[in-house]
Amino acid sequence: MHEHIVKIKNVSKVFVTKSGSLELFTNVNIEFAPSTSYALIGESGVGKSTLLHIASGLEKPSSGEVYFGKQNFWGLKTSRQSLLRLNETAIIFQQYNLIPCLNVKENIEFQARINRKYNRKYIKEIIEDLRLTRLLEEWPESLSGGEQQRVAIARALAAKPKILFADEPTGSLDEKNSELVLEMLLNINKKYNTSLVVITHSLSIASKLEQCMELKSRKVLDR
Numbered sequence: 001m002h003e004h005i006v007k008i009k010n011v012s013k014v015f016v017t018k019s020g021s022l023e024l025f026t027n028v029n030i031e032f033a034p035s036t037s038y039a040l041i042g043e044s045g046v047g048k049s050t051l052l053h054i055a056s057g058l059e060k061p062s063s064g065e066v067y068f069g070k071q072n073f074w075g076l077k078t079s080r081q082s083l084l085r086l087n088e089t090a091i092i093f094q095q096y097n098l099i100p101c102l103n104v105k106e107n108i109e110f111q112a113r114i115n116r117k118y119n120r121k122y123i124k125e126i127i128e129d130l131r132l133t134r135l136l137e138e139w140p141e142s143l144s145g146g147e148q149q150r151v152a153i154a155r156a157l158a159a160k161p162k163i164l165f166a167d168e169p170t171g172s173l174d175e176k177n178s179e180l181v182l183e184m185l186l187n188i189n190k191k192y193n194t195s196l197v198v199i200t201h202s203l204s205i206a207s208k209l210e211q212c213m214e215l216k217s218r219k220v221l222d223r
């Protein structure tokens with residue numbers, strides 16, 4: 001048994017663009033333990049989304065390693081990487097990333113069907129909790145921002161990941177819906193021992209998670 005689900009070790013990220021190179025963070029070390037909830041805060045543009053994409057195995061760091069358990073993610077075959085992403089992680093993207101040619105119901109069931117964690121009763125519960133029942137046959141493009149966000153949350157929860165990454169999951173929700181969504185995420189965290197990593201600008205949300213980290217001056221600090 002490892003003490004972490006995901007560990008990032010000495011991770012740095014530099015983007016090289018036409019206007020020069022942009023160093024986002026340098027030698028960052030984080031261990032995401034099982035069943036634990038984390039907040040990641042920091043100013044806009046500091047690199048939070050990029051760090052989340054690296055921790056979830058979607059983006060390669062410029063240097064350093066990402067471990068899923070004891071497996072060095074970027075040393076694995078791409079087929080193995082895909083399986084780990086599919087089975088162990090789920091992401092609620094800042095830009096939702098719903099699949100445009102699938103309706104709401106199909107979007108919600110998508111990852112759960114391919115990773116074989118599809119459970120009709122459980123998914124029905126999520127759909128009801130997120131008040132999406134009325135929208136199941138709709139196309140993503142016909143939904144409001146807040147509705148798309150709730151669908152993206154339902155899709156991530158339905159997949160029952162070991163670790164759930166959420167990039168400003170309440171960014172386009174009103175106060176009442178934000179509270180509902182945070183409550184659901186914390187509920188999943190406790191009920192299924194899912195680790196939870198939430199990027200947020202809200203200190204009140206951050207205070208409800210067990211650990212708070214801040215990305216600042218290219219480093220991640222505990223707060």
Ligand SMILES: Nc1ncnc2c1ncn2[C@@H]1O[C@H](COP(=O)(O)OP(=O)(O)OP(=O)(O)O)[C@@H](O)[C@H]1O
Nearest residue numbers: 015016017024042043044045046047048049050051
């Ligand atoms: N693929 C890329 N190529 C070049 N630069 C990029 C790329 N992706 C992100 N950046 C830059 O890296 C910086 C950090 O972006 P990122 O999206 O990680 O910030 P963030 O902390 O999530 O910001 P926000 O709070 O506004 O969402 C930004 O200046 C962005 O323009």
Ligand SMILES: [Mg+2]
Nearest residue numbers: 048049094167
């Ligand atoms: Mg971001």
